[in-house]
Amino acid sequence: MTLIKSISGIRGTIGGAAGEGLTPLDIVKFTSAYGTWAIRKTGKNKIVVGRDARISGSMVNSLVTGTLQGLGIDVIDLGLSTTPTVEVAVPLEDAAGGIILTASHNPKQWNALKLLNHEGEFISDADGKEVLNIAESSDFSYADVNDLGKVIQDNSYLKKHIDLVLALPLVDIAAIKKANFNIVIDCVNSTGGLFVPALLEALGVKTIHKLYCEPDGNFPHNPEPLPENLLALSQEVVKNRADLGIAVDPDVDRLAFVCEDGNMFGEEYTLVAVADYVLKNKKGNTVSNLSSTRALRDVTENAGGEYHAAAVGEVNVVNKMKEVHAVIGGEGNGGVIYPELHYGRDALVGIALFLTHLAKYGKSVSNLRSTYPGYYISKNKITLTPEMDIDALLLKVEEKYKKQPHTTIDGLKIEFDKEWVHLRRSNTEPIIRIYSEGNSETVAESLANKIIGDIKEILHL
16 A cells, blocks of 8 residues: 655555555545645635546545535535546636645556646645644634535536637647548546547537547556557557547546557657647647657747756646746646646647647658657656765766766756756655656666766766
């Protein structure tokens, strides 16, 4: 059993003893803390709740909505929804915040409470710590019987979210319809099975082959949209002679494409392609996190904009986007953040912008992919002893490469011309994660091995 309490929310495996998994007692405790924080922060007593389709969702939803009612808070319950849909709904409902019941790409035994502020964005580090403090001190009390909150079921936000996407100036419905796309989708038997077909139909796509679109929470494969988990989608694309395949994760905030030949477009290149289209129509800056591909920087600078890197974590990317007035940003895990709609990763807006881009480009997905710089990211880690001073170790590596461009805003990232390596410590284990990128797998792996060798030399291993 696992329970992870972080500033952005509470996630864990269902079952087990209280405090060791995401049990009913833990769900009530942290919902009580969040609801109390939201009331104190905004003075409002309304919170939006939505969930993905995982098996435990109904149980968790009942506990969350009942607890919020017990605090005297009215709940706008969107039912089966997506993370970006809840993010859109919070400001439209003038709510104190929102809770998304999803463990994102984690397997079916996991669930989580993702916490939003009144703007529909993930709560800040300071706010997250305040919620955790309220939970640990049980600094909350419940409403009298006459002051209990009420639950309002609202199933209108699927259409509202899609309508907002369709209304964006850079979404060209006529061009998409004219392209007559043949598309296969893999929605991992979660809420994407409801939202993605509805979006595609609204965009004028007539031929949609549905793969795993029954929102029953029985994930047919590991739900993270990585190449090794999308083999069935790849096969269906080739079998149906489709123009492309689309994959989303259970809460529809990550997006990956498959080319017409069955090869992966590359999760890292989802944001690159969408940003390329946006920048062709609106000059501006972009942001991604430090562990994302350099290709976004190349595309941005070629378009006359400035690229900026943020610490890992969606809230950090959003803060940097606001700071530099970015026209688009996101993360290399297939997360597209388009601020003209809202400041959150949104696979629906990513699909609409990508299909517009592809329709106007007029050629195949693999051909489009070939127009972008080819980089490869290698992901490694080195395990240390618990007593090791990891911060001191990173300082020694920084000293060794002090003449190279580097940043320490999130661990240590060192640049070598167009190659880079990013070292990040784990918050839960004595581990340093090592991400490296080069123009080939060999180059990326070689760079990672060089840094691992440096670490071992420093440690006299």
